[in-house]
Amino acid sequence: MTSLTTSFVSPGAMNSLINSAPAETLEITSEQRSALAERFRQVSLPHHRRLDAWMVERGAGVLTPFRWSPTTARRVLGNAALRYRLAHQVSAMAALDEVVVDHLSRAASGYARRGSLSTWLCELSTAQLALVTSDALNWSHSLEEIARSVDGAVEVADSDAYYDVATGRTTLRGRRDLISTTSEQRTIIRVRAGAPGRTAGAGLRADLTIDAFSQPTGHVAQQIIGVWPDAGLLLRVEGSLEDLKAGARDLLRVANLQHTAYFQRALAS
Amino acid sequence: MTSTLDSTTTVLQALRGNRAERPTPRTGDSAILRAALEDSLYAIVGPQHFFDPLVIRSQDLRTEPLVLTTALHSFARVRGIMMHHALRLLSVGYSFSNPFEDLLAAWRCEVGENELLSFIDHLDTEDRAKFSTDIAAHTAALRHGLGAIGSGWSLRSTVRVANLLCAGAVALRDTIDLAIDTTGNGANSTVLLDLTTTALDETSEKILRFHALNQTLRTGVTPLRTGVLSTATGEQLVRDVTTELLTQAVADVLEAAERKSHP
Incomplete structure (x- = not known):
């Protein structure tokens, strides 16, 4: 079963979530990397693509073209x-x-x-x-x-997490804003605008999964906390095997949707 | 309602008050207010809004809807948007050379093209000149009313709020034009400012309360003061955020919810 905890923003709420992180530490194995690459290869496109948590949250929804603002x-x-x-x-x-x-x-x-x-x-x-x-x-x-608001060591992430699935011509991008690290645990903090929707948990799981695959050691963060300051809400997903599997499944679902849509368009034309 | 037309005290001075007299932050109000709202709102909206949330915004607090002609309505909306952009630019120390053109460029950069920008683009020379003067006057009133902005203040302009209540069946949506200082620095120093391009009226006081309620629910900490500045008249209204004020804000929201769900 996947994990998703919700709490309201208040003084001490963030620390309370960080301190209650699960103790177990997971590692991504090379077999798991190969399995993911194989799945992406099966639904690859003729061109390179980039997938992220936003696409997971939107599902099959049409994304508006990006413009700087x-x-x-x-x-x-x-x-x-x-x-x-x-x-x-x-x-x-x-x-x-x-x-x-x-x-x-x-x-x-x-x-x-x-x-x-x-x-x-x-x-x-x-x-x-x-x-x-x-x-x-x-x-x-x-x-x-x-x-x-975090008592322990916290740093602004140097960059987002990128994982290149070379055989699947796919780059996965996981967003992360802050990283809180202690000797035993690593917590990723992601800040979002607006209010969380029904797919917010899936988005967090995708970010957590991409971050884990992007680590050369394969160490999975103990948890990811999504902060929605506009709504005063905190959502937490734990770095459990079930959550990682669900995150990878959601990314593959988007890849599959793109694969199907591309070949349907090609057949129609 | 008592508003102040005092040229010696700027709205930011009135809001921030004496630094030595600031109390410690109140953190207990949020849970009480949320419980009070959820109990009463569920009785009003019932289960039918779970897939179509009842959204309450500051304009819903108005008991009598504003009636304006289409052209006046467009001018009023554009003026309001431009003044919010002016506040955002002033908050980072921008100095205007031509307020109308500067604000128009800033707005276009944010939204691309839309109906209201097209309305402005199609004004004839005379109307455009008149409106440009009007915007310059409002910008001057805003700059004068705000006063100097301290370099060490933590300013956030256009703070959007989306508090979900009753498991998402009700959403309180709000935009606080300016929030100064942050929570969690020892003393309670968070103050909120609303900006209006019309004269102050009874609804202004309700909007002040609505901002204070939303900020309390959003951060879990009660702000120190809440205020409004009118760029039309230069009037300002500042209130300490007390338990009574927040209780009244809850009553305002319940009244608005009742009106919206049983029109």
Whole structure:
């Protein structure tokens, strides 16, 4: 049976969840990696694809094409700003300025790809850049508030988790914002906007599974905690074998849906 | 309702008050309010809303609906959106050169294209100039009313709230225009600000209470003060968040739920 615990945000709620993490530690074996790769190979597409928890949550729903906006940029900028702030002990605004200037200089020096965040930021007016900064600052403050509510060591994740299933021409992307680590356990914290829907648990399980496969050692985090600050809710999924299996099944289901849709389109044309 | 038209105290000064007099954060209200709301709301909405939640927003607190002509309604909506964007830009220290054009560019960057932006694009030169002056005046009133923003304050603009009650059968949705300081830093220093482009009325007080209730449910900590600033008149209204104020907020929500579920 899979695990999903819900609690309300309150002082001490996050610590209480972290401290009650399961003691057992799982490891992904090379057989399990091979089995996953084989399953993805069976439903591969002629081109490369990337799957993530959002696609799991949406199921067969049509995803709108991605475009940069203050909303889509805030997590990248806000996380980087908090990481910089914690490393250099500067104000949140100064940290964010550093991050934005870094992106702008990357675009100006020709190191940014077309369609990247740096290129988009470079095209904005000062008022638009201020709006982007405002949204990223909100995100950074929320993330910092969550990080400070954890008693133990907590760090902003360097990057999201990526696992390349080479034979299946598939890259899995697992989002993670904060990582709380003690000698015995690792907890992934994921911050989300809005209110959790019915598929929020499946999304968390997918992120947990991808994180586990992306670890070279195969160590599975003891738990993943999803924080919905807008709704004042915390959802926790434990790093149990059942949850990992369910996470992998959900990712494969999305891959299968894409596979079926692609070949139906090909047959129709 | 008592509002203040005081040019010597800015709304942020009134909200933050004297730092030395701030009490310790109250953390017990949230559970009591949630229980009170859930008990009464379930009796009002019943089981029929489990797959179609009853959503209560701040505009639902208004007993008499606003009646405006289509054009006036569009201008009012655009003005409201632009002032919220102005607050977001001011919160990061932006200095306006041409408020109307700056805010229009910022808004377009966020939403791409929509019906209201198209409405603005199709205004004739005279109407556009008039509206541009109107936006400049509201922006000036906002800047003056807010006052200086401290560099060490933790500001969050446009804080969205979605409190789910009765297992998701009721959703309290709210947008707090500005929240200052964070919870968990020893003293209770979280203050909330609402911005309106109309004159203050009885509903303004209900909206203040609604923000305080939502923030309490969302964070588990009762905010210190809640206030509203009108960019139309420069009036401000600030209230301490007390148990009575939150109890009244619960009554406002129940009244709105009753009106919406049994129109």
